Amino acid sequence: MSKQAISTAQAPAAIGPYSQAIRSGNLVFVSGQIPLDPATGHLVEGDAALQTERVLRNLAAILEAAGSSLAQVVKTTVYLKDLGEFGKMNAVYARFFPDCPPARATVEVARLPRDVSVEIELVAEVEG
Secondary structure, eight states, X not given: OOEEEEOOTTSOOOSSSSOSEEEETTEEEEEEEXXXXXXXXXXXXXXXXXXXXXXXXXXXXXXXXXTOOGGGEEEEEEEESOGGGHHHHHHHHHHHOOSSXXXXXXXXXXXXXXXXXXXXXXXEEOOO
């Protein structure tokens, strides 16, 4: 099985030795995204709700570049700096996955890159 790196300017560029995503067979594995605005390169300030919105938009852009979409996501992992922000994150998350939401794990972590409130990674199916 071959693997293919996926990259798009519609999401923040990788800031280390990793790919935005890797497609392998009919799956795409998207690296954790933080709330960086790809147009400005700046972090989205605000609570977990605002940051989750930006993160999910970044993930959607990467999935589109891979030939997939949020509707084809099968698994996500959500990393929160504070589980007290779970409700805010979850309300935004639910808007992006209204039908047949993917399997998910949500964990509280001590620290995230650039001290953001949320990071999300995912796995999705790809047509063809």
